[in-house]
Structure formats: C-alpha cells, structure tokens
Amino acid sequence: MEVVVLITGCSSGIGLRLAVQLASDPLKRFHVIATMRNLSKKGKLEEAAGATLNKTLHIAQLDVCYDESVTQCLSSIQAGRVDIVVNNAGVGKIGPVESLSIEEMKTIFETNLFGVVRMIKALLPDMKKRQSGHIVVMSSVIGLQGVVFNDVYAASKFAIEGFCESLAVQLLKFNIYVSMIEPGPVNTEFEMKLMEEVSQSEFPGADPVTVQYFKDVYLPASHDIFMTMGQTPDAIAQVFMISMERPVFRYQTNVLYTPLIAMKYADNTGNLSVRTFYNLLFNHGTMFKISLTLLRIITCNCFRSGEISPN
Numbered sequence: 347m348e349v350v351v352l353i354t355g356c357s358s359g360i361g362l363r364l365a366v367q368l369a370s371d372p373l374k375r376f377h378v379i380a381t382m383r384n385l386s387k388k389g390k391l392e393e394a395a396g397a398t399l400n401k402t403l404h405i406a407q408l409d410v411c412y413d414e415s416v417t418q419c420l421s422s423i424q425a426g427r428v429d430i431v432v433n434n435a436g437v438g439k440i441g442p443v444e445s446l447s448i449e450e451m452k453t454i455f456e457t458n459l460f461g462v463v464r465m466i467k468a469l470l471p472d473m474k475k476r477q478s479g480h481i482v483v484m485s486s487v488i489g490l491q492g493v494v495f496n497d498v499y500a501a502s503k504f505a506i507e508g509f510c511e512s513l514a515v516q517l518l519k520f521n522i523y524v525s526m527i528e529p530g531p532v533n534t535e536f537e538m539k540l541m542e543e544v545s546q547s548e549f550p551g552a553d554p555v556t557v558q559y560f561k562d563v564y565l566p567a568s569h570d571i572f573m574t575m576g577q578t579p580d581a582i583a584q585v586f587m588i589s590m591e592r593p594v595f596r597y598q599t600n601v602l603y604t605p606l607i608a609m610k611y612a613d614n615t616g617n618l619s620v621r622t623f624y625n626l627l628f629n630h631g632t633m634f635k636i637s638l639t640l641l642r643i644i645t646c647n648c649f650r651s652g653e654i655s656p657n
C-alpha cells in the first residue's frame with residue numbers, strides 16, 4: 347500500500363523540493379499531497395513535478411492558519427488517511443524587536459506555532475485510531491539556539507520544539523513518531539522575503555544605534571552565513587527521506603552548526619553561547635572570517651556539500 351504524505355507550504359523552497367523528490371520515487375511508494383495556501387502560485391511546482399503531476403503528486407489548497415481550510419483539505423483526500431504529515435509551512439521575521447508590533451509577532455506564531463498545532467490536532471484522532479503515523483516538523487537551528495535580531499522567529503520555533511518534545515512521549519504509546527528537522531540557513535526564497543520586508547521598513551520605535559547594528563553589522567554577516575553555510579532545499583529533503591526509515595526525534599541537517607549548539611550544553615550558565623555569538627557578530631571582519639575558516643577545518647570542509655550529521 348502506498349504511503350500518503352501531506353506536505354504544507356509547497357509553493358516554493360523546501361516543501362516544493364521535498365514534494366518533487368517523494369513523488370519521483372522510482373518505486374512509486376508515495377502518494378504526495380502537496381499543499382499551498384495560494385493556488386495561483388502552483389505553476390513552479392507543476393513545472394518541477396513534470397510527469398508525476400496528478401499521478402504520484404497532487405496539489406491541494408491548505409492554509410495552516412484556518413480551521414476550515416485544513417478540514418476541507420483533509421476531507422478531500424481520496425485515500426481517507428494521512429500516513430506522514432510534513433509541517434513545512436513557515437515564515438521568518440528579523441529586525442529590532444522595538445520596531446515590531448505585537449500584532450506582527452502574533453502572525454509569526456499563527457503560522458509557525460499554531461499552524462503546526464492545528465494540523466497535528468486535526469490528524470491525531472485518526473492516527474491514534476490506526477496506531478500509526480509520522481509527524482514531521484520543519485523546525486530550525488533557531489529553535490535550539492537563539493540568533494540575534496531573530497528574537498520572534500526564534501521564540502516561535504522554540505515554542506514548537508517544546509510542544510513537540512512533550513507530545514512525542516505520549517504519541518510513542520500509539521506508535522506515532524514525531525521528528526523535528528532543524529536546518530541552518532537554506533538557500534530558498536526565505537532570505538529574499540526577509541530582505542524585501544526589511545528594505546521596506548523604517549524601523550519605527552527603534553533607536554538609531556540599534557538600527558545601525560542591524561543594518562550594518564547583522565545583515566551583511568547573515569548574508570555571509572547564507573552564502574557560506576547555506577544548504578540546498580534538496581539536501582534538506584534528503585534528510586527527510588532518511589528520517590522515514592527509522593524515525594528519531596531530531597535531525598540537525600548542518601554539521602557546521604553542531605559546535606555552535608553544543609556550547610549551550612557545555613556551559614549551563616549560558617555565558618559561553620552568549621559571549622561567543624557576541625564576539626562572532628560584533629567582531630565581524632577578521633574574527634568572523636577566522637571563525638568560519640576554523641569551522642571549515644573542524645567539520646572537514648563540508649561547506650555547501652549538503653552533507654548531513656548522522657544522529
């Protein structure tokens with residue numbers, strides 16, 4: 347029997363590539379329901395899907411922020427079940443916290459936290475009845491380790507990490523697996539969308555010094571990080587393929603991040619992480635370049651190779 351996989355946020359990036367990779371499985375093991383909130387954006391996926399379109403890959407509308415949209419999509423599934431759900435839909439947010447309204451922050455949580463929770467709640471009763479299922483969440487390294495000027499995004503990813511870490515224990519009793527995929531930077535439309543948003547903002551409420559750190563120190567450093575550490579969406583999709591065989595809870599996709607996250611557990615005062623990130627950012631320039639070179643050496647030059655860290 348084919349495995350029914352529903353993926354959210356397939357109009358671009360990781361969701362799109364994952365849908366295509368699964369649908370192109372030579373053994374045709376998967377029936378992929380590739381969902382997106384806005385069907386007028388389906389052209390890119392249709393093109394990438396090629397001959398798999400309407401065979402192993404079906405496109406459907408689903409906005410994770412609306413109950414009716416989720417219910418309607420799930421009730422239209424012909425197989426009558428979802429074996430694997432990939433909660434991929436997500437939005438980023440960067441900038442000085444003083445310039446972001448609480449309303450803006452809530453929209454990030456609506457998607458990155460409550461959108462995932464809504465999907466899980468809708469699918470759990472059936473998965474529990476069938477005593478089978480795999481819930482995958484596209485989290486982030488920023489769900490494990492905060493990054494400066496990503497305060498709200500980090501909070502939303504930390505929140506879904508906490509939710510899933512708690513839920514995973516209960517669900518094991520029902521033979522349902524939960525997995526978090528935790529990529530570092532990935533070269534998708536994600537960064538461009540953030541840059542576009544930032545270019546239109548005048549950062550109301552933020553003082554000039556903070557705005558200057560954000561624009562002149564953080565943004566170039568972050569861009570460097572995407573250029574040097576960024577993985578391809580196909581590399582992230584590969585990690586998912588591996589996760590299906592024998593699911594574990596966490597998949598950190600980027601070995602370069604492992605030492606940065608390990609600092610948190612090496613010093614429980616938190617000083618090591620906070621000070622290291624401070625130095626990496628504000629001594630950007632020589633220190634930053636040296637750090638990247640060191641990371642390159644420590645991790646056997648796996649930059650941009652898409653290599654994954656085995657758990």
Ligand SMILES: NC(=O)C1=CN([C@@H]2O[C@H](COP(=O)(O)OP(=O)(O)OC[C@H]3O[C@@H](n4cnc5c(N)ncnc54)[C@H](OP(=O)(O)O)[C@@H]3O)[C@@H](O)[C@H]2O)C=CC1
Binds near residue numbers: 354359437
């Ligand atoms: N790129 C990166 O560096 C990293 C990304 N991630 C995570 O990976 C996931 C995918 O991001 P990525 O592919 O990079 O970025 P993209 O911006 O390319 O894709 C995000 C997708 O989510 C969709 N989406 C946003 N809001 C909703 C919603 N309410 N309902 C349904 N779909 C929605 C977007 O649709 P639309 O086109 O309509 O906006 C789009 O299809 C996100 O959860 C992100 O947080 C994690 C680590 C790093």
Ligand SMILES: CC1=C(/C=C/C(C)=C/C=C/C(C)=C/C=O)C(C)(C)CCC1
Binds near residue numbers: 623
């Ligand atoms: C590592 C690092 C930085 C930036 C990291 C970034 C920008 C990571 C982005 C990750 C993303 C986009 C995850 C998505 O979920 C700084 C602060 C520039 C300098 C210090 C070291």
